[in-house]
Amino acid sequence: MLKTSLFCASSAKKSIGTIVGKDPIPVIALRSPWNHPALTCSDLLYNTMIKLRDIDKYVDSRFQRTFILKSVNLDVQQGEFLTLMGPSGAGKSTLMNIIGMLDEPSAGEYFFFDEPVHRMKEKQKSDMHKNYIGFIFQAYHLIDELTVYENIETPLLYKGVSGSQRKSMVAEMLDRFNMVAKKDLFPEQLSGGQQQLVGIARAIVGQPKLLLADEPTGNLHSDQGKQIMEIFQKLNEEGITIIQVTHSEENARYGKRIVKVADGTIVSDEKVMVGA
Numbered sequence: 001m002l003k004t005s006l007f008c009a010s011s012a013k014k015s016i017g018t019i020v021g022k023d024p025i026p027v028i029a030l031r032s033p034w035n036h037p038a039l040t041c042s043d044l045l046y047n048t049m050i051k052l053r054d055i056d057k058y059v060d061s062r063f064q065r066t067f068i069l070k071s072v073n074l075d076v077q078q079g080e081f082l083t084l085m086g087p088s089g090a091g092k093s094t095l096m097n098i099i100g101m102l103d104e105p106s107a108g109e110y111f112f113f114d115e116p117v118h119r120m121k122e123k124q125k126s127d128m129h130k131n132y133i134g135f136i137f138q139a140y141h142l143i144d145e146l147t148v149y150e151n152i153e154t155p156l157l158y159k160g161v162s163g164s165q166r167k168s169m170v171a172e173m174l175d176r177f178n179m180v181a182k183k184d185l186f187p188e189q190l191s192g193g194q195q196q197l198v199g200i201a202r203a204i205v206g207q208p209k210l211l212l213a214d215e216p217t218g219n220l221h222s223d224q225g226k227q228i229m230e231i232f233q234k235l236n237e238e239g240i241t242i243i244q245v246t247h248s249e250e251n252a253r254y255g256k257r258i259v260k261v262a263d264g265t266i267v268s269d270e271k272v273m274v275g276a
């Protein structure tokens with residue numbers, strides 16, 4: 001593995017970290033206060049994480065084209081905590097899947113740290129997804145046949161993280177979410193709230209820069225939802241950029257910005273007023 005000192009900030013003229021990977025964007029072990037190493041040279045030079053330009057998503061049938069997203073333009077800066085809201089069928093999940101590189105737009109451009117995702121091949125996109133993005137779903141999507149420990153470990157296996165490193169990273173997650181005693185249980189032996197905690201642990205164990213959560217509290221009681229929103233707020237303070245979808249005004253207020261979607265287009269984009 002490539003391991004070299006990196007002098008990225010030309011003005012500062014001092015080493016800011018060490019390149020530890022050779023991904024589409026090199027990963028730097030940054031000496032950051034929150035001990036969150038997954039930051040890159042590009043991060044430091046370009047603060048805009050996501051740029052969507054005139055994104056369309058449509059499906060063609062024999063006689064007509066149906067738009068799911070139409071001319072979506074969106075910029076997301078690093079460190080934001082953004083909430084997507086809008087009626088059912090508005091296109092929120094479709095947009096999240098495009099941002100998460102699980103789906104592709106029919107037209108338009110998508111830049112992730114200035115890398116043109118719209119021009120990438122499947123393999124490149126899946127590498128980007130694996131290295132930089134954590135995804136949390138409403139229905140948890142845990143693997144029933146795997147224990148809590150194994151579910152959390154899965155993304156690290158895909159990333160090729162070594163055995164000893166995996167052990168310590170999973171242990172840290174179990175500890176963080178108070179799930180050490182539950183590590184050998186299977187998802188069906190957990191409550192909904194606990195399953196979603198495992199879903200969050202799995203999404204962040206690989207230290208993604210972007211956390212996408214599509215109605216993460218949709219299946220939970222309000223107190224469990226509150227716990228999850230507090231976790232998101234803490235993660236955001238630690239440096240992870242978050243985009244969540246929710247129908248709850250209360251959950252939206254944990255974020256810093258609310259983007260409303262209706263009929264496949266962005267209809268409003270506002271900062272959350274502190275104390276409002």
Ligand SMILES: Nc1ncnc2c1ncn2[C@@H]1O[C@H](COP(=O)(O)OP(=O)(O)OP(=O)(O)O)[C@@H](O)[C@H]1O
Nearest residue numbers: 059066067068086087088089090091092093094095
């Ligand atoms: N593959 C597809 N083929 C045809 N229509 C689709 C496809 N995927 C999504 N749609 C349609 O696109 C629209 C947007 O769907 P999407 O799941 O993004 O909405 P949403 O805003 O997430 O809604 P909800 O709040 O109910 O989750 C819906 O009308 C849906 O039926």
Ligand SMILES: [Mg+2]
Nearest residue numbers: 092093094214
């Ligand atoms: Mg949806």
